[in-house]
Amino acid sequence: MPANASKRARTNPGREGKPRKKEPDWILGAVPQDALSPVGFRPEPKGAEARNIPDLERLAFLVANPALYEVAAEVFPRKTPGNAGRPAHYPPYIYLIFVAAISIFSSARSVEANFRLDSVWKIVVEGVRHCLGDKEADLLPETGPERHHWMDFQPKMIRALPRLREISRDTWIRQAIAQGLLSEERPRGSWLRPDRSQVINGDGTVVRPPSDQTEEFSVDKKTGEIRRHRVDPDAGIQTEGDGNSIYGKKLVAFSTRVAGKPHSRWFLNVDSARHRSPEEDPDREEEASVALRLAHEIIDRAPGVIAASFDTAWRGVHRTGLVRRGIIVFTRQHDGIKPHPLERFRYQDCTHDIYATSGRACERQITVNGKTMYSPLPVRELEVRAGNTWRFYHRVEIPCRHGAHTERIPVYETQEDQRIDPRTKRKKFNRTEHLRQVPPNTDYGDRLLGFRQDSESGNCTLDYSHRDNRVPAYGAQAALLVYLGFAWMINSISLATAAGPSA
Ligand SMILES: [Zn+2]
Structure with missing residues (x-):
């Protein structure tokens, strides 16, 4: 009988002086060295530290992504291409660039101010020239769109959001495959140790609305004055993975990346999830089902995926269908099983x-x-x-x-x-x-768990892309639009820096 408790033996920490959770009436024996925790296991080597990419370089990378223009043309077809003369309005791709640039310059107002600077607008025009040619670039107005242009076009983008999401997803997955990620022809790694670029990681994230106001009207106690506030109709109190509550809207995103290479993350799919009660928000699915749908959508388009991971919101019922498709599904094991x-x-x-x-x-x-x-x-x-x-x-x-x-x-x-x-x-x-293909608390399980933590830092990047950790959009749809733009920005950086060994 092995009396030695392994370092991984089940423990129940519980703080001193606080009532402990009921100790389970059983213990877990030592985790053996085996195919799941092999002798000589080594975790992934640490990659080079990511260099800071300045805002204007990010913008240059963004506008150099040819797929951005293709997607804009597909989602917002222009009526009379090739008409002589300067068009009265900005072409739709400018607004897709505008949305993505919100994640560079923090707010729509700041994008507008930047795009009205000659030096910044020139970067956009040169990107257009590079991707669409001189004729198109020369037709662009002398300076970037003003706020009212953006406000006029935004409702069109919101109406086209489902299509924009789907076509963006398909394009990102295609671009990622072209970069050698999610490779079907040369799948890398093994079932137990798939290469980082063959693993997709899902994350739920809560984005905070521009203000925490939950009441439309407030009364100033001193003066009796009634003030009106803008309230985000879709925000609610969310509990994040770490147990903290924050006020906001829930989004789910899947990404992958190249092992050890900074700025190599590819967002593959994103959608909003329900964050309030089903009665209040009947149109959206809850987080675990959204994540499951997003994963299946990716695997439909990228059969080279070897493994998918998500948080403990995925239970057996979610994992079964993915396992049936030949996917290694990793999540931590739910407490209390x-x-x-x-x-x-x-x-x-x-x-x-x-x-x-x-x-x-x-x-x-x-x-x-x-x-x-x-x-x-x-x-x-x-x-x-x-x-x-x-x-x-x-x-x-x-x-x-x-x-x-x-x-x-x-x-x-x-x-x-x-x-x-x-x-x-x-x-x-x-x-x-x-029962799990790669159980948690094994070396290979810990490795896949590490990928998850690594993907959570992608959310931090979104937070810090925006002033005060807030996404400058009211409503779940506008938040998804900003997130799509964020994903375009990150993917364009990955595309632009793919050639270099350590961008
Ligand atoms: Zn026996």
């Missing part, structure tokens, strides 16, 4: 009780102190069977004084699991809730 009996293996001279605990098969044992202990079984191999629906198995070893036994444990939802139990009227076994 109790050990679940898997199988009692009977051999000639012995019996072993195997449970699913902490996302993997464990043998149930009793310690010398009479405590129940679940000892993770060494996984010798992750077996993968391709097909219409993919199957994944852990080939495990059950240590035994009569000599180790070998068994194969499915870690995908089997047909047998799907049968409805007549007593409970539910699926017989929610396997993907209890």
